[in-house]
Amino acid sequence: MTTQDGKDRAAEEAPGESVRERSAEEREITAPTPADVRAKAAGRDGGDEDPEPPAADSQAP
DSSP states (O other), X not given: OBOTTSOBHHHHHSTTOOOOOOOTTTXXXXXXXXXXXXXXXXXXXXXXXXXXXXOOOSSOO
């Protein structure tokens, strides 16, 4: 923020301090996951694979 006299107050408050972006893991932030995603990861969804569709008839009527 610039003051009325034209000086940058943010630069004065923290001279020489570098700003570094940290990952969510470094900040220990975990995003909430939907219940169905958690259930599938825990194996409570009835299986990890999608059910196979029924086989087609081998002979036409």
